[in-house]
Amino acid sequence: MKFFIDTANLEMIQEAQDLGILDGVTTNPSLMAKEGISGNENIINHYKKICEIVDGDVSAEVISTDFEGMIREGEALAKLHSNIVVKVPIIKDGIKAIKYFSDNGIKTNCTLIFSAGQALLAAKAGATYVSPFIGRLDDVSTDGMDLIAQIRDIYDNYMFDTEILAASVRHPMHIIQCAEIGADVMTGPLSAITALLNHPLTDIGLAKFLADFKKVNG
Numbered sequence: 001m002k003f004f005i006d007t008a009n010l011e012m013i014q015e016a017q018d019l020g021i022l023d024g025v026t027t028n029p030s031l032m033a034k035e036g037i038s039g040n041e042n043i044i045n046h047y048k049k050i051c052e053i054v055d056g057d058v059s060a061e062v063i064s065t066d067f068e069g070m071i072r073e074g075e076a077l078a079k080l081h082s083n084i085v086v087k088v089p090i091i092k093d094g095i096k097a098i099k100y101f102s103d104n105g106i107k108t109n110c111t112l113i114f115s116a117g118q119a120l121l122a123a124k125a126g127a128t129y130v131s132p133f134i135g136r137l138d139d140v141s142t143d144g145m146d147l148i149a150q151i152r153d154i155y156d157n158y159m160f161d162t163e164i165l166a167a168s169v170r171h172p173m174h175i176i177q178c179a180e181i182g183a184d185v186m187t188g189p190l191s192a193i194t195a196l197l198n199h200p201l202t203d204i205g206l207a208k209f210l211a212d213f214k215k216v217n218g
């Protein structure tokens with residue numbers, strides 16, 4: 001399973017990259033706003049900086065909701081760097097735009113997926129990735145993981161190339177469950193990724209190894 005980090009924070013992206021396990025980055029307008037990035041030129045420069053840090057796909061989301069606007073924005077974003085993947089919402093014009101981008105060799109991430117039907121349409125349009133939002137489904141008492149499993153079955157039935165990018169990951173159990181089900185990619189905060197390291201027996205074991213070493217070596 002590929003590990004993407006879901007942030008526009010350059011320090012966190014660098015930290016994840018330095019761990020050596022980072023495969024890509026996802027952003028969205030909320031995450032860009034969180035970093036205080038505004039204005040077309042600043043936004044473009046920020047995407048370029050992210051692409052310089054990570055050697056992998058970087059999702060950059062369009063703001064337009066009409067076909068022409070999405071094509072204009074998406075083509076401009078794709079020209080910024082070969083790592084850029086154009087992120088498009090699952091709406092009617094979004095599906096048309098994904099089909100256009102797919103026919104023209106531009107990678108896409110179809111976002112705001114909350115149902116298997118939406119994921120099926122996105123795959124038929126040729127999306128590179130679909131982003132089901134696990135955490136936001138959990139927030140409304142619906143098991144987000146059931147959706148990942150449903151999409152996995154559907155894509156396997158028809159051998160769709162579209163990759164399942166489990167998004168809105170909030171904690172390490174989400175990551176483990178995604179890996180069990182067979183999501184192709186997960187994107188989450190750095191805290192969820194580093195939490196995979198934690199186990200009290202590891203801490204206790206390491207402390208004992210070091211103490212025993214000290215006993216005989218001073």
Ligand code: G3P
Pocket residue numbers: 006026028131133135136167168169187
């Ligand atoms: O990748 C989608 C993600 O940014 C949404 O996450 O935590 O805002 O639901 P969250």
